[in-house]
Amino acid sequence: MVATVLVIDDDPTIRLLIASGLQRKHYQVILATDGQQGLEAFERHAPDLVLVDVSMPGLNGFDTLRAIRHGQAGSKGRHAPLLMLTGYDDVDSIKEAFEAGATDFLTKPINLALLTERVRYALSGAEREKALREAQLEQASACKLARLGFWHLDVPSGSLYWSEGAAEMLGWPSLPASVESFLALVSEDDRPRLETALTVASHNREGLDLEFSLGLGSLERTVRLQSAEQASEQRLVGAFQDVTTLRAFEDKALYLAAHDELTGLPKRHCFLSLLAEQLSQASETRWLVAALDISRLHRINEALGIRAGDQALVLFSRRLKQHVPSHALLGRLEADTFGVALPLSAQEDPRLVFQQWLAPLARAQRIAGEDVYIDFSAGASVFPDDTRDAEALLGAALQAQRLSRTQSGNQKLYFHNEFPGSCDASALSLEAHLQQALQKDEFFLVYQPQQHLAGGHISGVEALLRWQHASRGVISPVEFIPLLEETGLIVEVGDWVIQDACRQLAEWNRAGMDLRMSINLSAVQFTQPGFAKHIMAHVVSHGLTPSQLELEITESAAMRRPEHTLEILLELKELGFYLAIDDFGTGHSSYDYLLRFPIDTLKIDRSFTKGITQGRASRAIIRSLTTLSQGLGFRTVAEGVETQRQRDYLEALDVDEIQGFLLARPMAASHFASFMRNTSIRTRPTFPGVAALVSGEGTAPGS
Incomplete structure (x- = not known):
């Protein structure tokens, strides 16, 4: 035209x-x-x-x-x-x-x-x-046909703004101009839920999605209020819909009987019924069934009140809805326990799938005017690998979750088939022998080399704690480290590891191997008075300097008490130690704390290394971690490298160092010296290298 x-x-x-x-x-x-x-x-x-x-x-x-x-x-x-x-x-x-x-x-x-x-x-x-x-x-x-409108909340002032025609849509003369006047119009039964949802969304930039009754008499309407995650703490923007006519065709009493009033999620019996129905309709499909339990919810209730505890539950359920795939089944099983069921494709690794959406679920949030870190324990089972019955699957996931809760750190994921007989008499026997293991000199360290990718040289080693049991032979840390944590022996054993690691470093220095050693610390050790000065005493006694050591703490352990962790890390940094966050990416650090922690190194967990050649998700995560590290001046170490293809990917993604079976299996100190004499890979004292693993987190059995 x-x-x-x-x-x-x-x-x-x-x-x-x-x-x-x-x-x-x-x-x-x-x-x-x-x-x-x-x-x-x-x-x-x-x-x-x-x-x-x-x-x-x-x-x-x-x-x-x-x-x-x-x-x-x-x-x-x-x-x-x-x-x-x-x-x-x-x-x-x-x-x-x-x-x-x-x-x-x-x-x-x-x-x-x-x-x-x-x-x-x-x-x-x-x-x-x-x-x-x-x-x-x-x-x-x-929008007019669907009876849909839009709203905007100015958080600092509490002022509410509505889209043009919103009042006419509801058949009202006008709509409230403030949160206070809006809540006054909400029914008494629904008012606490809406107030909690608005508080969580305002303080945490979270979205919301809930229905409630608004108005009285002929003006009463059932309204659905929604918003997505917000970019600013100053304002909330969302949509509302008049669903009065729609809900008139539903049996509200039946709905409330099957769904949790606070979070809107199906209750346990409804969750199981939906899961059983799905399993019967798709019996050839693998399913991941998980249970997630918020840790120490009672402490939030006691310290900040029941309303704050409700906010924590709403926030956690909201995160589940946002980060779990939309086709997953969700439920609130108990007061602080949630269930998730997710179908898997034939190629998907259940652990990798779980880890991908597990990470964003826990971080420090603003609740009742305080920064509160909502952490959790998680357990899972797989259909039909573990069982074909819905209730048994959920029971297996809950059992794995309870076992994970006893491990060092939170936000840990365990699968049911990883813990055969974990609660039987043999576990009690193992605990009894553990009490005397240190006195009998049954603990020892093995070492695994690390390679600097850019230079190709061996940059150091990681030392792994092992237990030589009198009758069972060598036992993996996965079995005995949790017992050390529970019994409190981790403090004494951890001190031995620090001392023996310093001794070995001094011996290697005298032999001409100038290495920097990292010692991985447990969260329990961090709580000991005078901890930093105690480590310093071991360093001085073996003729070392603090700059020769890199002290590691796992991400989940660091976030147990982040303010206390920050205080200890600053003290250690002032003494001259290098600092590292281990297993980074599997926990749920608040980036605010990550930026405040005076760390030098991020260690990328083996779960991401394993998936790097199989899908884009792991590569994207590792790329984001290396980009973050480069921006903040950290170095990165990828664990669990077993193939040349994995190494090539990691080098392309700008990871600084690697370790794993591709280089060598863990070995005794004497074998490591021989390895260094015979290997064609050069050494150079540039990067930290020896980590004495005390906490055992992130260490695979037999590694």
């Missing part, structure tokens, strides 16, 4: 010049000699674009623009692109042109090539704006 351009200019030469140039570009041109004639031509022809000269006798260009924009031309005049032709190039004239309604301006003398391009661009922009207006009209019509 040919566009029509109206040219209003009192100079006949310029009129003809512009007309000639536009007609060559196939525009239809209408000419007017002054402002009044131009207005008449606009109303008669309704052109697609107008070119207006500033200086004209009678009605000048500015007044002509104002008359077109705000006169009798209706929507055509409000939206048509208007280009001002001016011989002035001062700022005031340009400002007045835009204030009068100009879309753009061109200075004289006229450059025809530039003018035709500006006309083309203005017409293209007008078409886009027209399409947008039509889409907005269609959206408004659809």
Whole structure:
């Protein structure tokens, strides 16, 4: 379709010049000699674009623009692109042109090539704006039919704003202008839920999704209020829908009997019923069934009140809804325990799938005016690997969750089949032998080399704690470290590890192997008075300096008591130690604390290394960690590297160092010295390298 351009200019030469140039570009041109004639031509022809000269006798260009924009031309005049032709190039004239309604301006003398391009661009922009207006009209019509509107909450002032026509949609004379007056209109039964949801959303930039009764008598409506995650703590923006008619066809009593009132999730019996139905309909599909338990919820209740505990539950359930795939089943099984059931494809690794959406669930949040870290323990089972019965699957997941709760640190994920006989008499026997293991000199360290990717040299080793049991042989830390934590023996054994690691480092130094050693600390050790000075005493006694050591603490242990952790880390840093966060990416650190912790190294967990060649998710996570580390000046170490392909990926993703079976299996100190003499890989004392594993977190059995 040919566009029509109206040219209003009192100079006949310029009129003809512009007309000639536009007609060559196939525009239809209408000419007017002054402002009044131009207005008449606009109303008669309704052109697609107008070119207006500033200086004209009678009605000048500015007044002509104002008359077109705000006169009798209706929507055509409000939206048509208007280009001002001016011989002035001062700022005031340009400002007045835009204030009068100009879309753009061109200075004289006229450059025809530039003018035709500006006309083309203005017409293209007008078409886009027209399409947008039509889409907005269609959206408004659809919202009216669906009885859908929008709201905006200014958090600091508590002021509420509603979309145009919102009150009319509900059949009300007006809508409340503040949260306080809005809550006053909500039914007494629903008011606490809405107040809690708004508080959580306001303080944590969380979304919300809940229904409640609003108003009384003939004005009573059932309203669904929704919002997505917010970019700012200052405002909440969302949608509301009048679902009164829709809910009239539902049995509300039946719904409430099957769903938790606080979170809106199915209760245990409803969750099991839905799971059993899904399993029967898709018996060939593998399912991941998980149980997640909020740790020490009673402490939040005791310290901040029951309402704060409710906020924590709402926040956690909301995170589940946001981060778990939309086709998963969710439920609130008990007071502080939630269930998740998720179908898996044949190629998916249950552990990797779980880890991908587990990470964002726990972090420090603002509740009742305090920073509260909501951590949890998690357990899982797999259908049909563990059992084919829905209730048995859930029971297996709950058993794994309870076992994970006893391990060092929180936010740990364990699968049911990883703990055969964990609670039988043999576990009690193991605990009894553990009490005497240190006195009998049954603990020892093995070492696994680390390689610096850029230089190709061995940058150090990680030392792993082992137990040589009198009858069972070598026992993995996965079995005995949790018992050390529970019994409190971790303090004594941890002190032995620090001392023996310092002794070994001093021996290697004397042999010409100049290495930096890292010692992985347990969370329990961090609570001991004078801990930093105690480590310093071991360093001095073996003739070492603090800068030769790198002290590691796992991410989950660091976030148990983040403020206390920060205090100890600052003390250690001031003494001259290097500091590292181990198993990074499997826990749930608040980035606020990560930025405040004076750390030097991030260690990437083996679960991400394992999946790096299988899917984009692990690669994306590792890339984000290396980018974060580079920005903050940290180095990265990837654990569990077993293949050359994994190594190639990690090098491409800018990981600094690797360790794993690809380089060598863990070995005794004497074998490590032989390994260093015989290996073709060079050493260089540049990066930290020896980690004496005390906590056992992130260490696979037999590694």
